[in-house]
Amino acid sequence: MRQVFDQSGVTPEVVNHNYDGSGTEDDPYVVTWIADDPRNPMLYSNVKKWSLTMLVAIATLAVAFVSSAYSGGAKEVISEFQCSQEVYTLGLTFFVLGFAIGPLLWAPLSELFGRQVLYVTTYGALTAFNAGAAGSQNIATLIVLRFLAGAFGSSPLTNAGGVIADMFAAKQRGLAMALFAAAPFMGPVCGFVGETIGWRWVEGIMAIFTGTLWILGALFLPETYPPVILRKRAAKLSKMTGKVYRSQGDVQQGPTTFGHVFKTSLSRPWILLFREPIVLLLSIYMAIIYGTLYMMFSAFPIVYQQNRGWSAGIGGLAFLGVAVGMIFAVAYSVWDNKRYSRVSDEHGGFAPPEARLPITMIGGIAVPIGLFWFAWTNYPSINYMVSIAAGVPFGFGMVMVFLGIMNYLIDAYVIYAASVLAANAVLRSIFGAVFPLFTTQMYNKLGIHWASTVPAFLALACVPFPFLFYRYGPNIRARCKYASEAEAFLKRMQKDMQSDDEGTSDTDTAVASSDAREEKDKEMEREREEEEQEAIDYSYEEENLPAGGRFEKIKTNQPRPVLAKRGTSYEGNPFDLDRVNTRESFSSEKRSLERTNSRRLSLSKFQEGLGNGKGTFQYARVHMKLSDIIEGDFFNHYVKAGNVVMLSQGRPDIDPVYTLSEGLLRMEVNKATYERMGLEGKGMPGEGRKHVKARYAIEINLRLPSMVRGKPGFDRVVWAFRNVLNHSVTWMFHDLKAKTDESGPIAVHQALVRTVEPVVEALDGAMMFAIPGTLDQDDHSLAAALLEWVTMAANLSPRLQHNDGIDSYLSKYNVTLPTGNGEAGDRPETQDLVRIRWHGFAHASFISKLFTTSLKTCGDNWFVVSATSFSGEAYVILKTGERTLTWEYMD
Structure with a gap:
């Protein structure tokens, strides 16, 4: 519990740690994790990790439980408040609409204040609105309170995945994410169990259930979001010592303001949804599956109560087939995680995003099988167990599709994962809110067989999506602006990790001591700082x-x-x-x-x-490839229309040297590289001097009208940058038109701004x-x-x-x-x-x-x-x- 109430975790070891910096405003101490840091979520014990995983998974299940439990009291609510079936359904629709609106607010708040504070606040509000709904005196109050409960209850739907990601490495979080993925679907399935106790008791029991989880979370759920922990630690160290401390994230990216984060959280999900085909198609796929599940809430009573004459309580048991399928999906994901771990190891710990899709391909086939099975086996003459059994492949495929797509989007977009998942959640929740509104009319007009076939055909139409992305995913991502930027970031991170691994000797022991590693990292950083070279345009008129x-x-x-x-x-x-x-x-x-x-x-x-x-003047230090310069917003904003100066880091007469000014890119390379590139250039003076190899200079005016995709000359440049000069380079960067070098498209590359x-x-x-x-x-x-x-x-x-x-x-x-x-x-x-x-x-x-x-x-x-x-x-x-x-x- 100490970690719950003391989020900064300042210990004598933390205070006495040798941080980079000098403790001034201009050069603050940079606060990072220390060796064996007890506040580092990645270093929690397995017991603690799985306990917290179960807590957030059950909290997510409870929210979905609240969503569907409302459907069990349909007749009582309609009778008590004298409203129509459509008006009553708004209570379910508006709750799910809250799922769509909530993430847009909770995501930026979690970035600023952390996951723990948000959980305690929003889950407490969910409990209060559930209790208020139990005492509603009219249908309008009930619908409004349901909407607010959905909006505040959506917080664990967005933050629970973040808690799991904070604690588990990518290849270790398979089972944890499977539990989280199954929870939103398991809740609606279980929601019908308590439908015979009366709608007010249902809402009251939901309030007791969520209230219990709220108390447990407030007492046992620590803060797991590293940027917030380090930010609070830096603030406490500054107060204790009188020196200036800044968290590593604040030093690299600058302080985060609510206005900026809130604006981004509102706009970027929609940009990604409509400009990235990967996000759009897979979000539509998930939305159809999610909407189909909510459609079943109204379809099952029609099929089993109206058509077969079952009571309300027994009719709810028909969802047990779907629950069994979900359990199978969780078990299968454990086995599949071993396959993913092997692929990850084969790729140096960074498996391609497409490695997440095989389970989606399997689940995508299972979903339409289950839906067609259900649609054409629910004749009164056919035993009810046959149609209930159809829920097994449907539930299995539903979780597999949800889990595979969610992980694929996270891996494919990395730095934009929060916005991508928010876009996915919004579209998914809209479908889940709308589908129940027309379910009754569709079943009355088309009949139970053809009405149940409609979502089956929709799911069948989406089956090719994961297969297409598995086969052509890398090419598609390369053509998508945000996906390609995320891939470039991931490759830089992979290269940095490989460099760190190479810097630690493993001839005598498998793992160096934490002190030795820390000292080695600092020594390497000092060497990089000493080797870093920066140049100027010193022309004088x-x-x-x-x-x-x-x-x-x-x-x-x-x-x-x-x-x-x-x-x-x-x-x-x-x-x-x-x-x-x-x-x-x-x-x-x-x-x-x-x-x-x-x-x-x-x-x-x-x-x-x-x-x-x-x-003073400012400039930025950034890691980029040459291909990054001629792609996306960076190319259009800075090179074509802007005015930036850039200079690469390297050793004169040895390494390639690149400069960019007023759209003119100059590259100085050795003879072998020059011949491989196949671009026109000229020899540089000095060839033939002792110990100096021949070098060539290539100049390309990137502002020429011919420097666009599809033109032979530009395509040749793109080929050379991707196949010959494809290494990451450290650049000095300055935007002459901007007030700061950390805004604009450069922000994607994690630029480190320096003030001279x-x-x-x-x-x-x-x-x-x-x-x-x-x-x-x-x-x-x-x-x-x-x-x-x-x-x-x-x-x-x-x-x-x-x-x-x-x-x-x-x-x-x-x-x-x-x-x-x-x-x-x-x-x-x-x-x-x-x-x-x-x-x-x-x-x-x-x-x-x-x-x-x-x-x-x-x-x-x-x-x-x-x-x-x-x-x-x-x-x-x-x-x-x-x-x-x-x-x-x-x-």
């Missing part, structure tokens, strides 16, 4: 210079080691944006300020000048350069000396300080500075320097704004702006007085 200024460009051919190049590979530092200038440039009005105040003043001026109030803030540091007493009165553009020694000084200043090297006492023989650099008259040996003047650095994926527009802001801020004082990319290319601008000097060096 001359028209950005102030009017009347002189622009003297110095190009140097000195080797880059002499020029102190930074970031020569992805293993080195990522690119930097540096701005170096005298402290007096920032504090000319308050020269007496202390160093700390000076830095604060300099940063505030820049933030004000850059216009966004913070002097300026870091201010100072160097006191630096020896200053002095530029001669005249400059020679070909004076490479002067260019190299100035650039060396700029590079050391950007790195805040103590070698620039006049009082630096290091032996020159121990230093890599021996600083020589040109003096004002061009003669060496004069003692140079010293100044205090301030460096402001941005470290991230910046666009040229930010750098341009940085330069113009520097001009306004510094006035006549000198400053330097430099930009360095992952490839070693760099651009340096030195502004002093009316002179502006630039350096550009590259391979």
Whole structure:
């Protein structure tokens, strides 16, 4: 019970765990599960897992029980309230309509507040409305209370499956999901057992039943939704320690608001229902089966009471055949789960969604067999057991179809599973609500045989659906926008898990210790962060210079080691944006300020000048394939109509390098890859140098009208991306049109948004350069000396300080500075320097704004702006007085 009332589960081990981050607003501690975490639902004991599974399954059964038990008191309700059969049937119809409306509300609420709070709240309301229905004084009150009971009672129908998914891995949840799948159907079957005790007692007993389950759930059902548990844990840790903690989900996806989640939950199910043929066809199939079951509630009394003259109590026993079939289905699903486990193991733990369909194929055949059997064996001359036995294949097939389709939709849509199941539940509930309304009239007009044959033909028409999806499912999903996005996400998750498995040695033991695994994961993460390289567009246009200024460009051919190049590979530092200038440039009005105040003043001026109030910029880091870029909304929204810049991560001259800007995709690949792709390109400079293999550059303008499906050129690109360059790539991504890089189609790929803030540091007493009165553009020694000084200043090297006492023989650099008259040996003047650095994926527009802001801020004082990319290319601008000097060096 401790887990029920203490959802955060903060223990000394949790408090003392070494979380990633530094505990600040900008870099919070990222809260994840610790090793052997007692609050992790996946680590519950088997006894606890199955106890909770039975609890939520019975809770679901009870709701379905409430739905159908109402039908047992038809004659009493009609007689007491003097209403027609159709008006009475509205009590059943509106209850099922509540099933359609409720999930649209409970799904987003469970995401925000968790499953436990929602269960306690909604099940308590269900109990109250059941009790109120028992005391209804008119038919209108009864119908309204039934509708509210259905809406609140639909909560376990949506959340019970989530509880099971929280506790069981995919290949372990077969039996658990079978129990959950059978519960909604078993309830209506059992609902007729108590029909002879009077309708008010039926409603009262239902209130007692659900009330008991409500109390049991409130006392024993813990929170199982991991994002909510970790979010509450992070909040409690923040309160206890004073540091900033965030759950892993909030860090990766940002805080979730009710408005956003509610809007998505209302719109996305309908989008998926009408734009994804998989969802539409399979939802129609399930809806027909579900509607047929509710149609039987009215059909069985007609067949067995009116036609055979049975009493109401005995007539309800005819549903036992359907119940037996459901029991067989649950037993069969246990055996079938072994088959699914084998398929899952063969595919590295990720079985294809189509592996869920064999039971649906079997059940799909059994359903029409049972319905045709029932339709043409219910003659009075044929023994009643024959028609009751027809319920066995119907009940068996019904659960098999429900279970197989539900699991197939979950596996096929993964990240959209909640919306897909909501769409399925809405359509299914609508059919279940509507079918009983015309059942009586249909049986009166067509007769019991042909009326029972109608749903049999509908079920027969749906039999090919699972066979088609089993055979052509992968191709169909590849052409469906949301299914293909979900598949790409699943493949990335599979690749990440495989990478994690490869990172743990199993030569001596089968499983490494949790501490060793944790330390290994952190070490790998540190290595990835160190290797991550990010580049910028560092172009600079001359028209950005102030009017009347002189622009003297110095190009140097000195080797880059002499020029102190930074970031020569992805293993080195990522690119930097540096701005170096005298402290007096920032504090000319308050020269007496202390160093700390000076830095604060300099940063505030820049933030004000850059216009966004913070002097920051954002970009996203995301894992995608090249094929993801040219598919679906991403292609149309970002490439065709938008304006994004993207850069891949890799090692220069070794790995493929991809860039995307203004619709132009550039790919740099080796010779073997180039020949396999079959796309037109050209050789890159540098071929033939020692230890450098030949590389080729391919440029494709994806905004051309010919870059659409069906065009030969575009189809060739698609083929190359899917068959040659089909590996997942880490990208830096920035949308120039959006306020944030985490919204839009990019959100599907779980982008990690980073905000780059300026870091201010100072160097006191630096020896200053002095530029001669005249400059020679070909004076490479002067260019190299100035650039060396700029590079050391950007790195805040103590070698620039006049009082630096290091032996020159121990230093890599021996600083020589040109003096004002061009003669060496004069003692140079010293100044205090301030460096402001941005470290991230910046666009040229930010750098341009940085330069113009520097001009306004510094006035006549000198400053330097430099930009360095992952490839070693760099651009340096030195502004002093009316002179502006630039350096550009590259391979």
